[in-house]
Amino acid sequence: MYNPKSRCADEFINHEEILETLDYAWKNRHNRELIDQILEKARLRKGLSHREAAVLLDCDLEDKNQEIYKLAEQIKKDFYGNRIVLFAPLYLSNYCVNGCVYCPYHAKNKHIPRKKLTQEEIRREVIALQDMGHKRLALETGEDPVNNPIEYVLESIKTIYSIKHKNGAIRRVNVNIAATTVENYRKLKEAGIGTYILFQETYHKESYLKLHPTGPKHDYNYHTEAMDRAMEGGIDDVGCGVLFGLELYRYEFAGLLMHAEHLEAVFGVGPHTISVPRIKRADDIDPDVFDNGIDDDTFAKIVACIRIAVPYTGMIISTRESKQCRERVLHLGISQISGGSRTSVGGYVEPEPEEESSEQFEVSDQRSLDEVVNWLMGMGYVPSFCTACYREGRTGDRFMSLCKSGQIQNCCLPNALMTLKEYLMDYASPDTKEKGLALIQEQIGEIPRERTREIVRERLMEIEKGNRDFRF
């Protein structure tokens, strides 16, 4: 039976409830009166239930769809302004004992080179990332208790935080590793991680079992209940996501929102972020084998409807998506993007020859971080390298209540401008620097409080003198 408060995956992601939701949404896809009511509720910016959001996703009235996009854009502006936070993935190891049929790291793939970075190699990767200007990383590993035990991940986090090269520093390490125990989540929390990210891949249990035929990841309930264990272990920022293309997108969309509702119901705080990856070509993986690929129009609609349904949850889009696709969805609700990414183990120091590639998937957006920063500014966004919230203890329900009340805005823009200035001083190309300095001047005026504006001006001068890491 469906119960968002249950701790059992089959009850909080309930198959029958999803089927009924999809049926309800489909039957009401041109019910103008109901759609108007849902949009009215959505305008309060307090979110929607999975059923209400599913109706908007299926809505086939052209004028109402335009309203949905407009509202998503407005909510994005209200909650996140024009800031976009930047990060990069760091692949530590591609050893893996699982059999995920969509992932080149699956254990039966005997021709992909298996690599695991030593602490010295991690040092070199991190220096390369710092030299690009990155301050925030997402750690990625395959699941392998022998090659990638939790001790290896913890030691790597320690190494990463310890490296200070020139003015560089990694200030927030998010972690994307396989579902684990409460005890291990506690250790990750103690190591100072930001968000614990785990993609559900698919919420459809039957498909999940087929797509993960072997290895510990086969256990659907253990995987689906991982966020509960992470929260019990003290990690209050968790990042959800599904891999679009594996199952019907409508099913995944409802499952994703039910997962958010469950976390909110049990822990009083929903996911910190939602990622929207789509399956990509990779070694041994042909994305066309999966029947449920979604086109760019559907992808944009999903992003807009997630934005409306969970306005206070950050949304992430990676370099799996092309520049064109990212351009299309950024304004509909994305708050974080990766830039200059390498998805191979050790790829930042040494690009690999194609025939020996250890990469997890083909990157569509291959531009450098500087090009991405420049492009964002050209579209009127403020690229941000801010990591202040969790370092100031603004995590979990503290972050959510600040975000829901709109208070978070008082620190975000100043922090974005100060971290952008650091980037411009230390890493930017001349053209990016020129554009960025002009943008900062213009954006200072947007900071609401006079006193904050003054402090920001002083700190921007300090940054010019070589001082770093100011934050509100």
Ligand code: SAM
């Ligand atoms: N091994 C961990 C796990 O099982 O969750 C870490 C995650 S893995 C390094 C990161 C994510 O990449 C996976 O959760 C999956 O959604 C995604 N992924 C795997 N194969 C992919 C492909 N061919 N195209 C796009 N994304 C893929």
